[in-house]
Amino acid sequence: MNVGISGIGTYLPEKVLHNTDLELTLETTDEWIQSRTGIRERHIAADDEFTSHLAIRAVENLVAKHGAAILEGVDLVIVATATPDAYFPSTAALVQTHFGLKAAAFDIMVACAGWVYALNVARAQIIAxxxxxxxxxxxxxxxxxxxxxxxxxxxxxxxxxxxxxLEAVPNGFGFAGFYWGADGSGAKYLHAGALGKRLPTGEPLEPFVVQNGREVFKFATRVMPEAILGAVKNAGWELEEVTRIVPHQANARIIEAASERLKLDPNKFIVSIERHANNSAATIPLALEHGINQGLITQGDKVVLVGFGGGLAWSAAALTWAY
Ligand SMILES: CC(C)(COP(=O)(O)OP(=O)(O)OC[C@H]1O[C@@H](n2cnc3c(N)ncnc32)[C@H](O)[C@@H]1OP(=O)(O)O)[C@@H](O)C(=O)NCCC(=O)NCCS
Structure with missing residues (x-):
């Protein structure tokens, strides 16, 4: 059986925060941010807007694009998020009830690698x-x-x-290979605390994002090529066959480094970081839809999705685009 993606929808909150806005509150400049990261602006949820609201809006967008029938028969909802509304219920259960779906529902928390982890889990459920x-x-x-x-x-x-x-798609389309991994020894380089006061290794946990940028940069530039190659190998493809790569959008320089290491044409990489920055588990679907809207991903394209981040964790999927 072939399992693939049959539709996608996205949502970005209304409020846009430009680099120039950040110049007013931080010792930074638009020039520094653009040249060191490729980011120009990001969207910020309203005070009373939480992850479940954004998820519901993305599903509404999916329905607006593909028609209401796309939700018919959905029997499982998975939300990848590191910022759930609540410890429980899951954000997925909130989405399930909002749309009246007769479905099981759970969240997975793998930060920026989460969405591709969730794709792997979802595909396995359909195959099983x-x-x-x-x-x-x-x-x-x-x-x-x-x-x-x-x-x-x-x-x-x-x-x-x-x-x-995700559902069954015709032969020749859909997921061909996955690759994933985790290395919790890197937790000290990227984390955001919840109930714990310290990591098991003793480092204090703060209730906000803490990052060692240089270490994460090194990790990302090493693991992104590894994950791409892993998914391609598991798919039984040659790297040269890949038409598009949709990478996690953490820093445009990480994407450039991956294209150099793999000796791949940089134009094969979808880059949308400029207008939405790093959205953790939401980043890859946002970049994927950007690629589709730009006409860069069409039926039959051999696409690799690749994520990395907090865990540390990484995940990649090789698929032939189905629509
Ligand atoms: C965070 C990151 C953009 C920093 O860029 P960098 O070129 O590595 O910069 P460095 O960390 O070497 O810092 C260089 C200088 O810029 C400063 N700097 C950091 N952020 C700055 C900002 N927003 N504005 C201005 N200066 C800044 C640093 O304090 C440092 O100053 P110093 O030399 O006086 O100490 C980069 O390391 C990065 O992208 N890392 C990976 C992050 C990532 O992928 N995270 C998500 C994973 S899912």
Missing amino acids: GTSQKVLVIGAETFSKIVNWYDRNTAVLFGDGAGAAI
């Missing part, structure tokens, strides 16, 4: 026969856990959501 149609959402409100006084992190993140439907 436990589910027929899965709604896989990445939704985040990192603006609520960012330390707005820390220029090292505050400039990098934004809020957003993306939702996709």
Whole structure:
């Protein structure tokens, strides 16, 4: 059986925060942020807008694009998020009830690698026969856990959501290979605390995003090529066959480094970081939809999705685009 993505929708909150706005509150400049990261602006959720609201908006966008029938028969909802509304219920259950779906629902928390992790889990459920149609959402409100006084992190993140439907697709289309991994020894380099006061290794946990930018940069430039190659190999493809790569959008320089290491044409990489920054688990669906809207991803394209981030964790999926 072939499982693929049959539709996608996204949502970005109304409020746009430009680099020039950050110049007013942080010791930073638009020039620094653009040249060091590629980011120009990010969207910020309203005070009373939380991750479930963004997820619901992304599903509404999916329905607006593909028609209401796209939700018919959805029997599992997975939300990848590191910023849930509540410890429980899951954000997925809030989406499930909003749309009146007769579906199981759960969240997975793998930060920026979360959406591609969720795709892997969803595909496995369909192959196993436990589910027929899965709604896989990445939704985040990192603006609520960012330390707005820390220029090292505050400039990098934004809020957003993306939702996709996974189901059986015709032969020759859909997922061909996955690759994933985690290394919790890197927790000290990137984390945001919840109930714990310290990591098991002793480092204090703060209730906001803490990052060692240089270490995460090194990790990202190493693991992104590794994950791309891993997914391509597991798909039985050659790297040269890949037509598009949709990478996590954390820093445009990380994407450039990956294209150099793999000796791949940089134009094969979808880059949309400029207008939405890093949205953690929502980033890849946002970049994917950007690629589709630009006409850069069409039916039959051989696409690799690749995420990395807090965990540390990484994930990649190789798929032939189905519509
Ligand atoms: C965070 C990051 C953009 C910093 O860029 P960089 O070029 O590595 O910058 P450095 O960390 O070497 O810092 C260089 C200087 O810029 C400063 N700086 C950091 N953020 C700044 C900002 N927003 N504005 C101005 N200066 C800034 C630093 O304080 C440092 O100053 P110093 O030399 O006086 O100490 C980069 O390391 C990065 O992208 N890392 C990976 C982040 C990532 O991928 N995170 C998400 C994973 S999902």
